[in-house]
Amino acid sequence: MTGSALLSALAIGLGVGIVGRLVLPGPKAAPVWLTLALGVAAALLGSMTIRLFGVDVDHTFPRLLAQVGFAVPAVILGVVTAGRRGTGDATKP
Template structure:
């Protein structure tokens, strides 16, 4: 992975993590650091995946789409599942 791909993954992950935290409705059980970390990790995974598929690194659009797609998916899933509680976690009266 090139330095520019890593920097773009970092920027996209930070942006998606913060915006996703603000935009998604419902209770915010996931902390901000978790959404940002999920966004960054997923954007890096998108970069690695697009490289493994064989797309040239100098093609910016496929790289950008993969990073954003992976980051958005991870943040949405992370925020939505963080607020769910299992039956064993429900306080008893």
């Protein structure tokens, strides 16, 4: 993976994490660091996945599309699932 792919994954991940935290409605139980980490990790995963499909990472548009495509659902799922509170005991009906 090239340096530009890593930098773009970092920038996309942080941007999606911040925007996702601001845009999603309701109380935010997920800490800020979690949304940022999810965004960056998913953007890196998007870069690796697009590379596995044989797309050269020097092509900026497919790489950015994959990074955003992975980061957005990851941040949404992270914020939504962190906001859910369980009863604490899964065996009770």
